[in-house]
Amino acid sequence: HGTMGINERGHLEIGGVDTIDLAHLYGTPLYIYDVALIRERARAFKRMFDKHRVRAQVAYASKAFSTIAIVQLMEQEGLSLDVVSGGELYTALAAGFPVERIHFHGNNKSEEELQMAVEAKIGCIVVDNFYELEMLQQLCRTHKYTMPILLRVTPGIEAHTHDYILTGQEDSKFGFDLHNGQADEALQRALASSHIHVLGIHCHIGSQIFDATGFVLATKKLFEKLAIWRDMHHFTAKVVNLGGGFGIRYTKEDDPLAPEQYVEQIIEEVKRNVASFHLPFPEIWIEPGRSLVGDAGTTIYTIGSRKEVPNVRQYVAVDGGMSDNIRPALYEAKYEAVLANRMHDHCEEVVAIAGKCCESGDMLIWDLPLPKAQPGDYLAVFCTGAYGYAMANNYNRIPRPAVVFVEDGEAQLVVKRETYEDLIRLDLPLKTKVKK
Ligand code: LLP
Numbered sequence: 064h065g066t067m068g069i070n071e072r073g074h075l076e077i078g079g080v081d082t083i084d085l086a087h088l089y090g091t092p093l094y095i096y097d098v099a100l101i102r103e104r105a106r107a108f109k110r111m112f113d114k115h116r117v118r119a120q121v122a123y124a125s126k127a128f129s130t131i132a133i134v135q136l137m138e139q140e141g142l143s144l145d146v147v148s149g150g151e152l153y154t155a156l157a158a159g160f161p162v163e164r165i166h167f168h169g170n171n172k173s174e175e176e177l178q179m180a181v182e183a184k185i186g187c188i189v190v191d192n193f194y195e196l197e198m199l200q201q202l203c204r205t206h207k208y209t210m211p212i213l214l215r216v217t218p219g220i221e222a223h224t225h226d227y228i229l230t231g232q233e234d235s236k237f238g239f240d241l242h243n244g245q246a247d248e249a250l251q252r253a254l255a256s257s258h259i260h261v262l263g264i265h266c267h268i269g270s271q272i273f274d275a276t277g278f279v280l281a282t283k284k285l286f287e288k289l290a291i292w293r294d295m296h297h298f299t300a301k302v303v304n305l306g307g308g309f310g311i312r313y314t315k316e317d318d319p320l321a322p323e324q325y326v327e328q329i330i331e332e333v334k335r336n337v338a339s340f341h342l343p344f345p346e347i348w349i350e351p352g353r354s355l356v357g358d359a360g361t362t363i364y365t366i367g368s369r370k371e372v373p374n375v376r377q378y379v380a381v382d383g384g385m386s387d388n389i390r391p392a393l394y395e396a397k398y399e400a401v402l403a404n405r406m407h408d409h410c411e412e413v414v415a416i417a418g419k420c421c422e423s424g425d426m427l428i429w430d431l432p433l434p435k436a437q438p439g440d441y442l443a444v445f446c447t448g449a450y451g452y453a454m455a456n457n458y459n460r461i462p463r464p465a466v467v468f469v470e471d472g473e474a475q476l477v478v479k480r481e482t483y484e485d486l487i488r489l490d491l492p493l494k495t496k497v498k499k
Contacts, residue, residue, distance in 0.1 A: 064100070064358060065077070065097040065099065065100035065103075065358065065359060066078045066079065066097050066099050066100065066469075067097070067361075069406040069407070073404070073405060073406050073407045073408075074403060074404055074406060075361075075401065075403035075404075075406055075443050077095055077097050077361060077469050078097050078098060078099060078469030078470045078471065078472070078473075078474075079469070079470075079471060079472035079473075080469040080472060080473070080474045082095060082361070082363055082403050082441070082443060083403060083404050083441055085363070085467055085469075085474055086363045086365070086403075086441055088474075089465045089467060089476065089480065090465065090480060091363050091364050091365045091382055091383070091441070091464075092362055092363065092364050092365075092381070092382060092383035092387050092464040093362065093363045093464055093465055093466075093467060094360055094361075094362055094387075094447065094448075094451065094452050094464055094465070094466040094467065094478075095360070095361045095362075095363060095466075095467050095468075095469060096133075096356070096359050096360050096361075096448060096466065096467070096468050096469070096477075097359045097360075097361075097469060097470075098136065098359070098468050098469065098470035099470055099471070100358065100359040101133075101136060101140075101355060101356055101359045102136075102140055104322060104351075104354060104355050104356075104359070105121065105123075105137070105140040105141075105142055105355060106140065107321070107322060107323040108121045108322065108323055108326060108349070108351065108355075109121055109140075109141070110323070111323040111326045111327055111330070112326070112330070112347070115327075115330045115334075117330055117333070117344070117346075117347055118344075118346045118347070119346060119347045119348065119349070120142075120143040120164070120346065120348045120349075121142050121143065121348075121349055121351065122142065122143035122144055122145040122164075122166050122348060122349070122350045123137040123142045123143070123144055123145065123350075123351065123352065123355055123356075124145045124307045124350045124351060124352030124353075125137075125144055125145060125146055125147075125151050125154070125155065125352070126145075126146075126147050126151065126352060126450075126453060127352030127353055127355070127356050127357070127448075127449040127450055127453060128352075128356050128360070128448060128449060128450075128451070128452055128453050129146075129150075129151050129154050129155075129453060130154065130452075130466065130477060130478050131154060131157060131158040131477070132158075132466075132468060132475075132477035132478075133356065133477070134154060134155050134158035134160050135158050135159070135160075136468075137160075137355075138158070138159075138160050138161065142164075143164035143165070143166060143186070143348070144160055144164060144165050144166070145166045145167075145168055145307075145350045145352075146165060146166070146167055146168065147167075147168045147169045148169060148176065149173070149175065149176040149179055152165065152167060152176070152179055152180060152183070152185070153179075156183060162183050162184055162185050162186065163184075163185070163186040164186050165183075165185040165186055165187075166185070166186060166187045166188075166189060166213075166304075166348075166350075167180045167185055167187070167188045167189065168189045168191075168215075169189075169191065170191045170192065170236050170237050170238075171191075171195075172188075172191075172195055174198055174202070177195070177198055177199055177202055178202055180210075181199075181202050181203060181206050181208055181210060182206070184208070186211065187210075187211045187212060187213060187262060187302075188210055188211075188212050188213075189212070189213045189214075189215050189265050189304070190212045190213070190214055190215065190249070190253070191215045191237060191238055191239075192238075192239070193248075193249065193252070196249060196252060196253060196259075199212070199259065200256045200258055200259060203256075203258035203259065204258050207258075208258065209257075209258050209259065209260050210258065210259055210260065211260045211262045212253065212259055212260065212261055212262065213261075213262055213263050213264060213265040213302060213304055214239060214246065214249050214250060214253065214261065214263075214264055214265065215237060215238035215239065215265045215266065215267075216238050216239050216240070216241040216246045216264060216265070216266050216285070216288070217233060217235050217237060217238040217239070217240055217241060217266065218241050218266045218268065218280075218281045218284040218285065219233045219240075219241060219242060219284070220268045220269075220277050220280050220281050220284070221277075237267070238265075238266070241266075241284060241285075241288055246288065247291075247292075247295075247296075250292060250296060250298060251296065254296060254298065261298065261300075262300070262301050262302040263300035263301055263302035263303055263304065263345060263346075264285050264288070264289065264300055264302075264303055264304070265303075265304040265305075265306065265348075266281050266284075266285060266304070266305065266306055267305075267306025267307060267308060267350065268281050268306065268308060269308050270307070270308045270352075270353060271308070271310045271311070271353060272308045272309065272310050272325075273310045273317070273318060273319045273320070274320065275320060275324070275325050275328035275329070278305060278308075278325055278328065278329050278332075279328055279329065279332045281305060282303075282305060282329055282332040282333055282336065283332060283336060285303055285305075286303075286333070286336035286337070286340060286342065287336075287340075289303070289340070289342060290340040290342060293340075293342065299342075299343060300342075300345050301345055301346060302345055302346045302347075302348055303333070303345045303346070303347055303348070304347075304348035304349070304350065305329055305347065305348070305349055306349065306350050307349060307350040307351040307352050307353070307354070308351075308353075309322045309325045309326075309351055309353070309354040310353075310354070311353055311354055311357040311358050311446065311449075312358065312446070313357075313396065313397055313398055313399070313445075313446045314397045314398065314399050315399070316397070322351065322354040322355075326349060329347070329349075330347065333345075333347060352449055352450075353449035353450070355449075356448040356449050357446055357448045357449035358445070358446045358448065359448045360446065360447045360448020360449070360451060360452075361443050361444065361445055361446075361447060361448075362383070362387065362388065362443070362444045362447045362451065362464070363403055363441055363442070363443050364381035364382055364383050364441065364442045364444070365381065365382045365439065365440075365441060365442075366379060366380070366381055366402075366436050366437065366438055366439065366440045366441070366442055367380050367381065367382060367419075367438055368380045368438070369436075369438075376413075376414070376415045376430075377412060377413075377414045377415065378414070378415050378417045379414040379415065379416055379417065379433075379436050380416075380417045380418070380419060381416060381417070381418065381419065381427065381442055382419060383418060383419065383461070383464065384417070384418015384419050384420050384425045384426075384427060385418050385420050385422065385424070385425040385456075385458065386418070386419075386420055386455060386456055386457065386458050386459065386461040386463070387451065387452070387455045387461075387463065387464050388427065388444070388447055388451045388454075388455075389454050389455075389456065390450060390451065390454070391426060391427055391428070392422070392424045392425060392426070393454075397428070398427060398428055398444050398445065398446060398447070399428075399431075399444075399445050399446075400416065400427075400428060400431055400433075400442050400443060400444040400445065401433075401442075401443050401445075402433055402434055402436060402440050402441065402442060402443075403441040403442065403443035404440055404441045405434050405440065408434035409434060410432035410433055410434055411433070411434055411435045412432070412433060412435060413430050413431065413432050413433075414430075414431055414433055414436065415428065415429050415430065415431070416428040416431055416442065416444075419459075419461070420458055420459050420461070421459055422458075427444060428444070452464070452466055452478070457481075457486060460483075460486050462480060462481035462482060462483065462485065462486060463480070463481045464480060464481075465478060465479055465480035466478035
């Protein structure tokens with residue numbers, strides 16, 4: 064998919080660049096991003112809104128992969144940006160992202176984080192709970208600044224995905240409950256505050272969702288509430304934000320819609336509700352993360368040791384694992400992979416791809432058909448662009464990989480590989496002495 068191909072050397076090529084050359088140049092594990100594919104996804108979302116003449120903001124959920132370069136790429140494409148922590152906000156500001164298009168999420172923003180957002184005068188804070196609302200009011204009063212906000216609500220939707228990435232159900236740590244009076248109370252309190260400007264409402268029902276039903280249901284619930292808020296509180300929403308969560312195809316078994324098709328169904332539902340409740344047409348905001356960068360990312364590993372468990376399986380180990388991709392261990396996520404340096408060879412065996420961490424659960428793929436892999440061969444795991452590098456960690460003190468962007472035959476290093484020195488940079492030596 065994307066700009067992937069096989070070159071005359073039988074190597075996997077992305078963006079017109081030989082991935083094996085990149086592995087030699089930058090080492091492995093290596094994250095490679097197909098920039099053209101990211102641009103294409105971003106434009107497809109925007110085109111869908113344009114086609115329906117709906118005013119919109121497409122905010123990249125930077126938790127999926129936050130670095131200076133990706134933030135700058137999203138800015139080039141005219142997207143907005145969703146950040147969920149002081150660290151992601153700091154990255155966005157350091158990247159020079161236009162502050163008015165930054166939206167700040169999170170269920171436990173600290174006072175320091177809120178202050179950062181107020182001082183930077185970012186476009187919008189998505190307020191999650193009463194504690195935050197109170198803190199924000201005080202901060203804005205002190206700074207004599209009026210902050211635009213959205214109220215995040217939980218619409219009570221059970222989207223079908225892994226439990227750990229479900230977020231819209233009633234029993235969730237996120238947002239004001241839409242049905243038990245919490246959301247109404249939040250609106251009243253926010254409207255009563257002179258330093259807060261309520262732009263509208265937000266919900267996010269989950270992640271890696273394969274059909275549009277949940278989004279359509281959530282849209283309906285938000286508009287029913289907006290009709291009530293108009294009647295009871297004379298409140299008109301300028302913005303309705305339906306979050307992210309559009310699924311992508313990791314393996315042949317996955318059958319998601321094309322990303323922009325989720326949006327089309329959302330738009331249709333918005334139109335129906337606007338008409339039936341006689342509401343003014345709000346701006347529609349969405350927050351895709353995975354569907355913008357997920358399938359644009361590929362990880363290249365070097366193959367090392369092998370272990371046979373007779374009559375059970377062949378373990379083939381790579382030089383990374385849960386330290387650069389924790390998703391299989393955490394969510395039983397499935398991936399597909401190939402030998403990037405032997406693309407024309409036929410598959411001869413089914414192997415289990417093991418990571419190098421000291422943890423039995425550190426397996427990347429359980430049953431992968433491959434040519435007979437030798438030490439020194441390169442494994443390319445596909446669709447690692449979202450929540451891969453973002454969730455990378457230093458377990459076993461493994462340095463985090465480098466990240467390269469490729470486009471039109473050119474490669475550019477955008478995150479350097481961590482060094483051993485980086486690993487101990489924050490460590491301090493022991494001061495206490497052994498007592499005699
Ligand atoms: N907006 C909000 C409020 C969110 O909580 C999320 C994701 C998104 C947008 C973006 O969702 P996306 O379009 O990427 O599905 N680490 C997990 C995914 C966690 C998603 C958390 N929230 C994984 O690796 O699958």
